[in-house]
Amino acid sequence: MKSFLKYILKSISYIIFGLLFFYFLIWTTGTTKISPLKKDFYIEPIEILAKVFGVDHLLYSLDEGKKNINFIRSGTMSSCKNTTTGKMIDDFMRNPKWSSGITEDNIEYVNVEGNIMYREREITAAIQFILNKKSFSVHTIAFNEIVQNQLMINSLFEAMCDSSSIKRVQ
Secondary structure (H helix, E strand, C coil), rough: CCCHHHHHHHHHHHHHHHHHHHHHHHHCCCCCCCCCCCCCCCCCCCHHHHHHHHHHHHHHHHHHHHHHHHHHHHHEECECCCCCHHHHHHHEEEEEEEEEECCCCCCEEEEEEEEEEEEEEEEEEEEEECCCCCCEEEEEECCCCCCCHHHHHHHHHHHHHHHHHHHHHC
């Protein structure tokens, strides 16, 4: 029994070593290009490992999150149609960090958090967007974790739009 356990542990260690070596090879050479059906389709090394270990469903949810973030970033607000939401936020916020998720009620959301100047002080601002099927809306904003009212939401987005327009002209 002891030798059988030793054999199993040795086999597992060889598999892990092989996977790590395989990952290292792919990582050092970039990505693995595959083009049988789609042009420029590629598989990241982490995706290969996820499929091997059976956790590729987690990558799907991460991919959906990226799609939702890109949807918001590339969209426009009705109050500022001359620039994308992503450009407005990038121009106005310092170090914006994007994240996304889904609530227990299956409502998809995207959050962005970063630093802004407010009343001559730097504060942390958080914005939450809610995604509908083909559109999005601002759900809430918070300054230093204090939720703001609709007037502040409108004022913030007006200032972001103005800031983005000024930077584009310069």
